[in-house]
Amino acid sequence: MTQKPDPHHIATALIHHAYAPPSAFEGIQPPVHKASTVLFPDVAAMRKRRWQDKSGYTYGLHGTPTSFLLEERIATLEGGTHCLLAPSGLAAISTTSLALLSQGEEVLLPDNVYGPNKALTLELLARYGVRHALYDPLDVQDLAGKITPATRLVWLEAPGSVTMEFPDLIAQARLCRERGVAAALDNTWGAGLAFAPFDLLGDGSLGVDISVHALTKYPSGGGDVLMGAITTRDAALHRRIQETHMHLGLGVAADDLEAVLRALPSMALRYQAQDVAARALAQWLQGQASVAQVLHPALAGAPGHGHWQALCGRQGEGLAAGLFSVVVDARFSSAQVDAFCDALTLFRLGYSWGGPLSLVMPYQLPAMRSRATPHLAHGTVVRFAVGLEDVRDLRADLQQAMDTVFCQ
Template identity: 50%
Template sequence: MTDRKSIQTALIHSDYAAPAGFAAMPVAIHHASTVLFKNVAAMRSRNWQDKSAYTYGLHGTPTTFTLEARLAEIEGGNHCLLAPSGLAAIAMVDFALLKAGDDLLIPDNVYNPNRELAKWLSQDFGISARVYDPLIGAGIAELIQPNTRLIWTEAPGSVSMEVPDIPAICRAAQARSVQGQKVYVAIDNTWSAGLGFRAFEHGVDISMQALTKYQSGGSDVLMGAVITRDKDLIHRLELAHMRMGYGVGADDAYLVLRGLPTMKLRFDAHDAGARKVATWLKERPEIARVLHPALPDCPGHEIWRRDFSGAGGLFSVIFDERYTEEQTDRFVDSLKLFKIGFSWGGAHSLCVPYRIQGMRRNWTDKGQLVRFNIGLEDPLDLIADIEQALSVL
């Protein structure tokens, strides 16, 4: 066989390799489905679960491994897995830890797709799913059954903003865990981005985040993460991750990596702007209550003061009950700087009205709820925008 390759073969099998030693601040983007092995022995020796080497693109590349390591470091965890969205990350936790006959507890203020997933598990998979008062605290011990395996928490609720007593819930779960029958506590920690609430320091087993928010910061990425300190737990999560075929694109992973160095600066700016706008709204006669964890009117405010170190840009308000849904919808439509859209954590401010009475079991406020995401605009401009929109009421 001649050493000379045809043009077609040479286009596929090049002898050139770029010189080693290139260094730059951005993490390189590695696109790969197929991962190459030096020989059969190397292929057979690699374990996709220990992340010490590469086996297939779905199980990770240098780009995704780097993102996972940095996210775990931010939260104070030891292990991290990426998922295509926040909801996908929630599903990974559920399917890793629950089987037919098990019991699941979710708070009444949970992210609504999480609630819908719990309903599906109950209807089609033989898993009981029960809803509890998010402010139940230590009282959750009375709800834990012998078959309870997972308690979801959300701090605070991403619409109604109650701040739960996470340490009390964790202590109750630990007290009811027995050998081989642990009750796990998972938290949706998206609101604080792992910056304002240190979940593992308060007893949580799993922290889930939608990286779509502050980590990305550009309103252009869908991604989720599951983080833990428990080696046995990450093994179960990895099996669910593999069996569900989860993977994330290298370009999206790069965008999140690019956002991480400025995340704390942006989070603090969102926080400062939101407190300024929320404090101004608290004095408006059109507003009955401001549901911002850093303000006294928010349920669980004292717990927030005890356990949290920041608040980000998301909060809600309850309009005086004299205003109808039609009027508050007109208010939202009249805003100019605030755009109408879900999610948060990007530079642009957002505003969304919610029919909260239909979302919660024991909601007593009669006024209309509107949620604000305060972006990175000048807070005084945002206040002026809200003021002109309030005039249509």
């Protein structure tokens, strides 16, 4: 209904317009709230408002109905009770480490840790007096020997970055709990679907303390959003991370929130489809003469396969995401491997994963590891992220690239 003319001048009237649409509207997708400034009805209400427990709104950076909604849904996905969103997966990692570590304290990283997390530790945290040590992800005793009275945080990865070793996550989490050290898991691969990070045994008795998730990958699903999440079950730990998050001024854009909220309902279907396609390609590549080793946790003989089976395969075949690597036989040079990657037409060269487009990336592994890797065959590592294309077309693309480069 048209309102009576406003007596103010037009600029003022447009800003202070009296009309408000009726509130009784419900659609499939949640509304998107965009705000930096949040308005208060009076000073008393302003002074009572609290954003920390999601009971109110004070400033756009501290939460809107849209960001609170996504945080709650990610907490449900991960099996946690508290969640914070960050502008990227790396921002979520950085916030966690900065919140839990101080000068003179120590963080432990698996040798196959996500590269930017390692760089953050070696290049930034070290400047603030935080020490570190790298442990063998496949040897729980090595981790046990690295924990000292100064250790405050242990990063876990399941599986490891690029080389896909699957650790004994249950034993690692139990060790951290026994030693009183916080365990933070990069759960981007598991995505809250392959296993429950806060309930590793299925009876509620054991889990990690923090699950960090790059929502850039499977929750977004489109390859067009950068976002991360930090999920916990402990209120005091959440509050500590929340304070650091606030001091860093971290926030996420409303349009990005909308994109992830829109994609979440199809996430489980996409994850399973990409898992099935990746396994089919990984199994096929095991029979190719140019491939010395296939690194996929769900395949028998892969590094840590038994640990994957114990955690993810307790019921049925289990889930394993759409990511795997191969070691191209050492008789082929790194230049030939690069040429193979360039010869692919459906697999495109690019970082990240979890989107509809299949990706490929070659790696120079010696520069990425601090210790020997006897469990890996000699050769060049190539990682594949399988998208949503037909697996028959992807297999044909791999075949033509191998024929072009490795069969000459």
